[in-house]
Every structure is written in C-alpha cells, then in structure tokens.
Amino acid sequence: MEKHYVHVQRTARYFQSKKIDENIKRVxxxxxxxxxxxxxxxxxxxxxxxxxxxxxxxxxxSKFYWKDFTSAPSSSWxxxxxxxxxxxxxxxYLDQVCFDVRCQLPKEGVEYSFLGFSQGxxxxxxxxxxxxxxxxxxxxYGGAPAHDLDWTALNDDLSFYLIYGDKDLFVKDSQVKKVExxxxxxxxxxxxxxxxxxxxxxxxxLDYIKSVIDK
Numbered sequence: 001m002e003k004h005y006v007h008v009q010r011t012a013r014y015f016q017s018k019k020i021d022e023n024i025k026r027v028x029x030x031x032x033x034x035x036x037x038x039x040x041x042x043x044x045x046x047x048x049x050x051x052x053x054x055x056x057x058x059x060x061x062s063k064f065y066w067k068d069f070t071s072a073p074s075s076s077w078x079x080x081x082x083x084x085x086x087x088x089x090x091x092x093y094l095d096q097v098c099f100d101v102r103c104q105l106p107k108e109g110v111e112y113s114f115l116g117f118s119q120g121x122x123x124x125x126x127x128x129x130x131x132x133x134x135x136x137x138x139x140x141y142g143g144a145p146a147h148d149l150d151w152t153a154l155n156d157d158l159s160f161y162l163i164y165g166d167k168d169l170f171v172k173d174s175q176v177k178k179v180e181x182x183x184x185x186x187x188x189x190x191x192x193x194x195x196x197x198x199x200x201x202x203x204x205x206l207d208y209i210k211s212v213i214d215k
Contacts, residue, residue, distance in 0.1 A: 033118030
C-alpha cells in the first residue's frame, strides 16, 4: 500500500458579531470547543459585543454527527489522524480568516486577542505562534496551550489568561498551577481566574475578560 497526498481548495465559514466599521478598536477571535459550531458559540459572547469590539468566531474544519445521524452536525479542530496535516490546514484557514477581517479594519490602533475554549485553547495558542499579527491577549478558557507549542514564535509581550470554573470536570486546580508555572518559565505574563461554574462559557468568565480588554 502507498499513501499519497493532494492539496485541495475548500470552502470554510466563520461568523462575526456585526458589520465592520470605523469604530472598531479591538477584535477578539473566539475558538469553540469540541462538538460545537461557530454560530452557536458566538452567541455566548454577546456580553462583550459593543461599538468598539468585534467578535469573530472561526469554525473547525472537521464535521461529524455528534449524537446520531438525525442530529445537527458538529465541528472539531482536529483529531490524531493525520495530525500534522490537520494542524497545518487549520492554521492556514485561521490565517485567511484574520486576513479577511484585517483588510476591512484600520491598519493601526486595533488590538487583537484570541480566546480558545476547551479543545480550541490548543488551537488558539498555536495560531498565536503562527500568525504574523500582533496578538495582545490569549484567553485559555477551560483549556491549556498546545503541548508542542513553539514558545519562541510568540510575541514577547503576549499576556496569558487562564479561566476555568470550580466545577469544571476537565480542569483541576493542580493542572492550572502546572500550566501557570510553564508559562512563567517561558517568561510570559500569566493570570488565572477561577469562578463558580462548569465547563462552559459563563457570565463570570465574560466579566473577567471584559475587565482585561477594557483596561
């Protein structure tokens, strides 16, 4: 058996909170978790949407039926099968989304942040290392940076924020402390915020994010 590869062009979608205009001063790219879709995920961030803030929700390229064949399809950022290729395809897709958005914005004076929830946290961290745009804040919500992250490719002044609920079944205090120590060892600023809640986007987490970006 011989394995071969071909490069194909495909159509992928993303959603944004509103039409871009000259009032936009900050953009937050939000990456959903496993078995979610971008349009539904974007609705969780209505609290952050205002005249100066644009929320952009890209969507994982992998599609599947999460429960059964009659349910709505869901999305995923990657699996272990052809892992390296999936990562590369995803990064190129996210780069194109950023390009589409940036072309409509002022060239200066716009702050960019990334948020990755659960599975999306690793993807968000990889893109911050891959992208040519200057990302100011990286919010890892109920997730952690990629284990194979190229730390040397990140902006020196990138700030990390670890957000998680005290009832999150997938994130423990000990894990957060370990990630904090790792980030600090790489000489990056990091803060963690623990709120009362589960493994989902909660108002308390959004309030914390708002306090960061409104500084």
